Amino acid sequence: MEFPLFGQQVAVDLVNTLWAYAGETVDALATVEVADRWLIAVGGNPLGDRGTLLQAAGDEFALRVRDEEFRAALQALRDQVRALLSAAARGEPVDPALLYALSRTAAAAPSRLVAGPGDGERPQVRRVRAGPTAAVVLAALAEDALIMAADPATGTVLACGTAACLGLFVRDDPRRRYCSPACANRSRVARHYDRAKAST
Numbered sequence: 568m569e570f571p572l573f574g575q576q577v578a579v580d581l582v583n584t585l586w587a588y589a590g591e592t593v594d595a596l597a598t599v600e601v602a603d604r605w606l607i608a609v610g611g612n613p614l615g616d617r618g619t620l621l622q623a624a625g626d627e628f629a630l631r632v633r634d635e636e637f638r639a640a641l642q643a644l645r646d647q648v649r650a651l652l653s654a655a656a657r658g659e660p661v662d663p664a665l666l667y668a669l670s671r672t673a674a675a676a677p678s679r680l681v682a683g684p685g686d687g688e689r690p691q692v693r694r695v696r697a698g699p700t701a702a703v704v705l706a707a708l709a710e711d712a713l714i715m716a717a718d719p720a721t722g723t724v725l726a727c728g729t730a731a732c733l734g735l736f737v738r739d740d741p742r743r744r745y746c747s748p749a750c751a752n753r754s755r756v757a758r759h760y761d762r763a764k765a766s767t
């Protein structure tokens with residue numbers, strides 16, 4: 568399975584583990600095996616808090632989805648983050664119960680900054696978390712999502728302009744309306760087809 572909407576902020580990548588393909592919904596967190604591959608794939612991507620999931624977990628061998636409990640928790644968090652970022656994308660208020668639930672997940676593995684000398688003139692700081700891997704990963708993802716939803720400086724999250732698509736994306740260009748080139752293309756073809764139909 569290829570992850571189609573990939574390489575954005577990790578919270579957005581998490582939301583995009585659910586996507587639509589040829590009218591079917593595909594869920595990359597539906598099995599332990601694929602969820603594990605997803606987690607390894609995003610492990611080195613930067614979070615908004617000066618860390619990565621790999622650094623938070625402290626060890627690349629620890630950063631694995633090995634059991635059903637972790638998989639189910641990751642999937643449940645994905646659905647919460649989807650609700651959070653979708654509300655943000657629509658400019659709608661977020662359910663306070665959802666914010667409370669995400670805050671609790673973030674607090675389950677508290678983080679601290681670790682500073683060390685950098686390569687250049689500035690010291691390097693990174694964020695590490697203490698706790699079991701599942702709690703650490705869920706906390707880092709929940710915090711990343713909350714910061715994204717609260718702070719416009721982290722980027723505007725929008726829903727894909729293609730009706731059948733479930734994708735969210737971070738707007739890196741004011742004209743961007745689609746989650747992926749494939750969706751932009753599909754929409755162009757559909758518009759062309761509508762115009763051709765209207766003129767006959």
Ligand SMILES: [Zn+2]
Binds near residue numbers: 746747750
């Ligand atoms: Zn799309």
